[in-house]
Amino acid sequence: MKIISISTKIFRSKLATPFKTALRRVDNLEDIILTIECDDETIGYGEGAPTPVITGETIGTMNEAISYLSPMIIGLSIVDDFDEIIKRIHNGLLHNTTAKSALEIALYDLKSKSTKQPLYSYLGGTKTSFETDITISINEPDTMIKDSLNAISNGYNILKIKLGNNKQKDIDRVLAIHNAIPSHTKLRLDANQGWSVEESVEIMQTIEKYGIIAECIEQPIKADDIKGLLFIKERIMTPLLADEAVFSINDARTILEIGAADCLNIKLAKCGGISNAMKIADLAMEYNVKCMIGCMLEGPIGIATALHFASSKSNIISMIDLDAVALLQSQPLKTTIEFNGKDMILSDKFGLGISGDF
Ligand SMILES: [Mg+2]
Numbered sequence: 001m002k003i004i005s006i007s008t009k010i011f012r013s014k015l016a017t018p019f020k021t022a023l024r025r026v027d028n029l030e031d032i033i034l035t036i037e038c039d040d041e042t043i044g045y046g047e048g049a050p051t052p053v054i055t056g057e058t059i060g061t062m063n064e065a066i067s068y069l070s071p072m073i074i075g076l077s078i079v080d081d082f083d084e085i086i087k088r089i090h091n092g093l094l095h096n097t098t099a100k101s102a103l104e105i106a107l108y109d110l111k112s113k114s115t116k117q118p119l120y121s122y123l124g125g126t127k128t129s130f131e132t133d134i135t136i137s138i139n140e141p142d143t144m145i146k147d148s149l150n151a152i153s154n155g156y157n158i159l160k161i162k163l164g165n166n167k168q169k170d171i172d173r174v175l176a177i178h179n180a181i182p183s184h185t186k187l188r189l190d191a192n193q194g195w196s197v198e199e200s201v202e203i204m205q206t207i208e209k210y211g212i213i214a215e216c217i218e219q220p221i222k223a224d225d226i227k228g229l230l231f232i233k234e235r236i237m238t239p240l241l242a243d244e245a246v247f248s249i250n251d252a253r254t255i256l257e258i259g260a261a262d263c264l265n266i267k268l269a270k271c272g273g274i275s276n277a278m279k280i281a282d283l284a285m286e287y288n289v290k291c292m293i294g295c296m297l298e299g300p301i302g303i304a305t306a307l308h309f310a311s312s313k314s315n316i317i318s319m320i321d322l323d324a325v326a327l328l329q330s331q332p333l334k335t336t337i338e339f340n341g342k343d344m345i346l347s348d349k350f351g352l353g354i355s356g357d358f
Helices: 059-073 082-092 097-114 141-153 167-180 197-209 226-233 249-258 274-286 300-311
Strands: 003-020 025-038 043-048 129-131 134-136 158-162 186-190 216-218 240-242 263-266 290-293 337-340 343-346
Touching: 003 059, 003 097, 025 059, 025 097, 043 097, 043 300, 059 082, 059 097, 082 097, 082 274, 097 274, 097 300, 129 300, 134 141, 141 158, 141 167, 158 167, 167 186, 167 197, 197 226, 226 240, 226 249, 249 263, 249 274, 263 274, 274 290, 274 300, 290 300, 300 337, 300 343
Parallel strands: 134 158, 158 186, 186 216, 216 240, 240 263, 263 290
Antiparallel strands: 003 025, 025 043, 129 343, 337 343
């Protein structure tokens, strides 16, 4: 099962409604689908969505990184040289984490196919049924209430509320949504680095005074301010989740060692793929820290892979933030996941089980 070629294609899909956070607005998904072909005609599929404001990558840099790395692994065998292939990808080029993740996704698809297993069981997972949250984009409070109620009427029980562009408005948003929704609906808050340290403490303490303890507050401050995270964590009751602050295993170690966050958000596109994601989840486990599995605004192959990975780690399976495909206007590819609103079900097809018209 030797790699003979690697190619990429741009995948575009319209979003049902614009995706808006404190960092960006997106109207259309545009990402890269990657195909690795082996000499026995097995094909592996990967995917990665460039997110310039988070990983610094674009479609152009991803394509360039993939063409740069490809010659280093062509000719190697998925069965015999798998660890060497993964090593070459990570040693051959710094950063470019989404490009590396797209390559890894296709490689793990092939590897699990070679063992005649779905990816989740190759990775050691057994759970096949999950519940995701759904993102409520940052907007005027009235619109966010409408979007929240709409999501709830579509069956969602967990809302991820985007905040981070205005202190008073953010408080108003949370109070208004909390008052409008059923009490069993869980809230996850995400400020996407939009607040200062002082604002974070003030906003969260205000929200908490109203008796609202969200499931988490995600990355309230700039990614590089780890001490700031610790300062906030010591002053609020809501669990603090680090997202943009955790790319690599070293980032995770720094945060875990000083106890700067209650949870970590793992995204394949940030850490460079499954191999590093596993290391981060395992390290978090040593500290008894839960992880969320998150995603970029990406297509079904990336989402399928993230869910397979989540199945394999017991400290992840309760925090699934994989709604990107639910935000698309139409579902273009078939994967091993049955996307049915909040419920995501893995099937037992080999690998990722990708089929469809690319
Ligand atoms: Mg986030």
